[in-house]
Every structure is written in structure tokens, then in C-alpha cells.
Amino acid sequence: MIRYAIHREMLRAAIKEKDKLWFRKATELTKQIASSRKPNFKPIWNQIKAVYAGLQSEKCCYCEKKLEHPIDQDVEHFRPKSAVRPWSVSRALSKQGVRIPRSRNHLSEPGxxxxxxxxxxxxxxCKTCNSSFKRNYFPIEGERDSVGTSLKRMKAERPYLIYPIGVIDSNPEDLITFRGLSPLPGYSTKGHKRRRALVTIALLGLDDAIKRRDLFKERARCLRLLFLELEARAGATRDTVRVKHQEMIDNLTDAGTPHTNCLRSFKRLYELNRQEAREFAEECAKLLGEKRRQN
Ligand SMILES: [Zn+2]
Incomplete structure (x- = not known):
């Protein structure tokens, strides 16, 4: 995950440019929902899907996979609009201090x-993150405020998941880093921030190499490309060649390219511990079924 920084007014302007009546419709629908016992949501968020797709460079907000087809993209409600399902904490996460206050009925809570x-x-x-993993979960460490409207005040809920749009939440890259293809909490991340990283990774299956094999393969493909460019830059004897490889490295670690957090973490590792980076790159080659180089 990475942050897609945008100021509130800029996001509003981009939405208005797409549909100048969108906010009026949104206010009307919100009023209707407040007065209805069984809310019926009209999906006008689909009318502004392109705003988010553009802002996120057509990447999934959680796994950073490139969203190739419109059918593979969902508008995600970070705080679920419908009943919030209870999420069970695994024993491993419980040992790391993750606690969730139990809802009274242990079933679901209002959306x-x-x-x-x-x-x-x-x-x-992406469909996998939204429909198979995130679903209607929204675990919190504090007290739920499902009637709140001020996102600033709702920080008191102490959400475990990280919201990547704008600057209202922590920068995901400050909380989550990568070791090779696997995400983990940032090395100096402590307390609630560390628990947020752990839950975000677990709930979305971002470190599940079996259930998310395709995602791991995609990360491996990108990491291999970056590795080859880093090696080519290191071995370049002419400035023009070095500049060419540096440009490729900059492109591959840009926010608009898939798996930015994974690739930026790998680039840092390559600069600190080249041997370990080479071992990860070798593992990626194996995962991708590339033939080992004969030395
Ligand atoms: Zn995804």
C-alpha cells in the first residue's frame, strides 16, 4: 500500500468536474437514508469511479495491483456502508497485542x-481485495462510532485498517514495508501503528503466498525487472548508460507503477545489503520459473 495524497478541495473539484450535481445528489441520498429504516443505497459512487482510478494510477488501493479491466474494479467503502461483520483475531495476532472490543451480539454492528x-x-x-478479503470488515481498537460524520473525530475509533487516499490517515509506507515479496510492519513501527500494519496485512491477505499466488507472482515480475535495472546501473561504465538505467529505476519505483511499496523497499535493501537483495531476486526468478543462470 502507498498513499495517494490529494487535498480535500482538489478531490471535490475533480468530482464536480466529472458530475457537477454529484454532491447535491449525495446530500439528498444521505438524507433519505437517515430517515429510512432499511436504507436502499443508490450507487452514484460509480459515476465518480474514474476520479479515484485516475488518482490511484489505476491501481488497487490495497494490493497495488494494476486494474486492467473495469470489471476488475470496485468502488470500495473504507468504513462499510452496510452491517459491519465481526472479524476474528487469530492467535498469532492476539499474541502481538491485537484486541477487538466484542459487539454485544457478537454478530454484526450497524454500518x-x-x-x-x-x-x-x-x-x-480490485475484486479480490474488495470481495474476498475486505468485505464488510472494519475492525477497530476503540469504540465504534457508526453514526459519526466527522472523519477527524472518528480517529477515536482507532481503526486497524489504513486509508490511503488524501492525508487524513497515516502514510501506509510509514507503517508497512516489504522484505522481498512479503509485507510486514515497518522496522521502527510500534504500538497501535504496528498493530494496524499487522491487521491490514492479515485481513487483506497481503502476505498470503498461497491464496494470493497471482499477486506474489506479479510482485516477483516487477521486482526482477527492478533488480536487473539496479544491477545494470551498478555495472554501467558510461554515464549515458547509467542515466538510462536510473530512469528505468525511477519509473519502476514511481507511485504510478504497480507494487511501489514492495519495489521501493527492495531498492533500499539493494543499497544496504546487496547480497540479501540478490538472494531475493533469485527466489523471484524461481517463482517465475526462469532458468537459473549457468556460472
Ligand atoms: Zn487488490
């Missing part, structure tokens, strides 16, 4: 209906 049309509660996610 955040008032946030259904709030721009800073939306993002674009």
Missing part, C-alpha cells in the same frame, strides 16, 4: 450509512 457518499471514505479496489 456507517452516513458515510456512504463521503469522498474520503471511498477508493478503488
Amino acid at each position: 456507517y450509512t452516513k458515510l456512504a457518499y463521503v469522498p474520503f471514505n471511498l477508493a478503488i479496489a
